[in-house]
Amino acid sequence: xxxxxxxxxxxxxxxxxxxxxxxxxxxxxxxxxxxxxxxxxxxxxxxxxxxxxxxxxxxxxxxxxxxxxxxxxxxxxxxxxxxxxxxxxxxxxxxxxxxxxxxxxxxxxxxxxxxxxxxxxxxxxxxxxxxxxxxxxxxxxxxxxxxxxxxxxxxxxxxxxxxxxxxxxxxxxxxxxxxxxxxxxxxxxxxxxxxxxxxxxxxxxxxxxxxxxxxxxxxxxxxxxxxxxxxxxxxxxxxxxxxxxxxxxxxxxxxxxxxxxxxxxxxxxxxxxxxxxxxxxxxxxxxxxxxxxxxxxxxxxxxxxxxxxxxxxxxxxxxxxxxxxxxxxxxxxxxxxxxxxxxxxxxxxxxxxxxxxxxxxxxxxxxxxxxxxxxxxxxxxxxxxxxxxxxxxxxxxxxxxxxxxxxxxxxxxxxx
Ligand code: ATP
Ligand code: MG
Numbered sequence: 001x002x003x004x005x006x007x008x009x010x011x012x013x014x015x016x017x018x019x020x021x022x023x024x025x026x027x028x029x030x031x032x033x034x035x036x037x038x039x040x041x042x043x044x045x046x047x048x049x050x051x052x053x054x055x056x057x058x059x060x061x062x063x064x065x066x067x068x069x070x071x072x073x074x075x076x077x078x079x080x081x082x083x084x085x086x087x088x089x090x091x092x093x094x095x096x097x098x099x100x101x102x103x104x105x106x107x108x109x110x111x112x113x114x115x116x117x118x119x120x121x122x123x124x125x126x127x128x129x130x131x132x133x134x135x136x137x138x139x140x141x142x143x144x145x146x147x148x149x150x151x152x153x154x155x156x157x158x159x160x161x162x163x164x165x166x167x168x169x170x171x172x173x174x175x176x177x178x179x180x181x182x183x184x185x186x187x188x189x190x191x192x193x194x195x196x197x198x199x200x201x202x203x204x205x206x207x208x209x210x211x212x213x214x215x216x217x218x219x220x221x222x223x224x225x226x227x228x229x230x231x232x233x234x235x236x237x238x239x240x241x242x243x244x245x246x247x248x249x250x251x252x253x254x255x256x257x258x259x260x261x262x263x264x265x266x267x268x269x270x271x272x273x274x275x276x277x278x279x280x281x282x283x284x285x286x287x288x289x290x291x292x293x294x295x296x297x298x299x300x301x302x303x304x305x306x307x308x309x310x311x312x313x314x315x316x317x318x319x320x321x322x323x324x325x326x327x328x329x330x331x332x333x334x335x336x337x338x339x340x341x342x343x344x345x346x347x348x349x350x351x352x353x354x355x356x357x358x359x360x361x362x363x364x365x366x367x368x369x370x371x372x373x374x375x376x377x378x379x380x381x382x383x384x385x386x387x388x389x390x391x392x393x394x395x396x397x398x399x400x401x402x403x404x405x406x407x408x409x410x411x412x413x414x415x416x
Contacts, residue, residue, distance in 0.1 A: 001061065001068060002033065002122045008045045010037040012070075013104070013119040019127065020115045023137055024169060033070045034107060034119070042070055074110045075102015090190070105130045112151065112158050113165060113177075114143050136174075142166050143174040152180055156187035159221055160199050167211040181219045188224035193310035200225050200309055204267055207256040210249035225309050228275035228301065240359045241274035248355060265318025266348045268311055270355065276301045276323065298323060318345055325349035326356075329366055337373060337385050350374065 005012035012035040018028035035042065042059040043049045049070075050060045059070040102110075104119065108130035111117040115136050119128040127134070131145045142165050144151045144158065152158055159181050166173050188196070203212040216222040223230035233242050248270045252262050276297050283293035302316050311319075322345050329340070329349075340346060350370050357367035373384055 005035050010035050013121050015119045016116050019118040019120050031068055034073055036073050038072050072101050073107035075100045075106040114145055140171040141174050142171050144177045148177050149180045152184045163215045164203055167208040185220045197309045207253050209252045213249050226271050229271055244359050265315040269319040269322035272301050321345035322349045322352055329353055332388055
């Protein structure tokens with residue numbers, strides 16, 4: 001691939017994360033190539049090539065299951081230069097379009113961190129370092145290239161990337177790169193919610209969710225993903241919500257690092273659970289029926305959060321399933337336990353019940369019961385249900401007031 005570009009008369013380099021990761025002894029996630037060929041010229045050389053992107057125009061070259069991203073080297077852009085139609089920035093200095101082509105050293109300056117601006121060339125089989133990336137790798141330092149404040153203004157997502165690379169690579173953010181974050185954090189409010197959702201997944205599904213969560217909170221960045229939760233955590237730093245979220249991230253990392261999957265629906269359900277409870281309680285206090293209050297609270301919390309992160313509908317539907325099932329776990333009589341266990345998202349919902357039960361002791365019995373139930377064959381399951389009825393649990397739990405018990409509120413006195 002590099003050779004095809006070279007034979008076509010162009011310069012081509014491997015760049016970015018792959019070089020960095022190889023130098024650090026990590027396995028690169030993907031390989032990025034940069035060349036002085038324009039996207040159109042790249043397309044002429046490769047049949048298996050698609051051009052994509054608006055903010056950054058890129059060529060995707062497909063090799064079997066792998067896709068290699070090939071970018072054209074980028075150069076400088078003059079902000080608000082009327083002659084220059086291909087690079088645009090907003091009032092806050094944010095780059096909207098960035099398709100000015102340039103030389104390799106200009107391309108290096110346009111990259112975010114020095115550790116991401118290392119280039120490997122097949123012409124001389126060596127690494128080209130235009131921004132002090134080798135030193136930064138040796139010192140395990142995340143440092144922005146250029147003036148940090150300008151670079152964050154150009155693209156506030158770089159604040160999130162600094163956090164992600166710091167935890168992923170076990171590095172520290174250099175003081176000058178760290179300093180402007182507190183002041184500029186609010187610029188994340190200008191980032192389209194769909195992009196924030198993608199960044200959120202990168203931060204929470206890479207096996208470093210817990211460390212990322214803590215560092216994002218430390219810099220005041222977490223609130224741009226989940227403001228209602230962040231408020232709650234700040235108001236109540238010793239509370240049950242923070243304990244649950246911490247544990248949830250620890251479990252998430254364990255699962256991911258042992259090769260298992262986590263659905264974003266589960267993350268959303270867990271992260272918004274206590275904000276949901278708070279809303280629910282407020283509506284009940286205002287005289288809504290528990291049933292209406294729960295549905296309204298779900299709608300409210302999801303629509304409020306959609307202004308910050310655009311969570312695709314399949315995941316918010318999943319989160320709703322998980323929430324709904326929480327309120328049905330104690331209704332186990334007759335066919336109900338069986339029917340509940342056949343619901344979509346039942347497994348995730350049960351996992352969430354188990355997580356909650358670690359912080360809400362009154363749920364412990366219920367969680368144990370369900371853990372046993374799913375392990376049994378049909379006969380044993382019926383027995384378990386029959387034993388429940390013997391205790392009168394089924395009747396007791398049918399009181400309408402108990403329909404959506406607010407465990408959060410009940411258990412608060414124990415935890416504060
Ligand atoms: P990962 O291991 O997460 O893929 P990566 O460094 O490859 O890390 P990408 O998001 O794949 O990160 O980006 C590839 C390269 O593009 C980066 O190494 C960096 O040089 C450049 N880059 C990406 N995003 C930005 C940005 N927001 N601003 C400047 N340069 C960026
Ligand atoms: Mg990459």
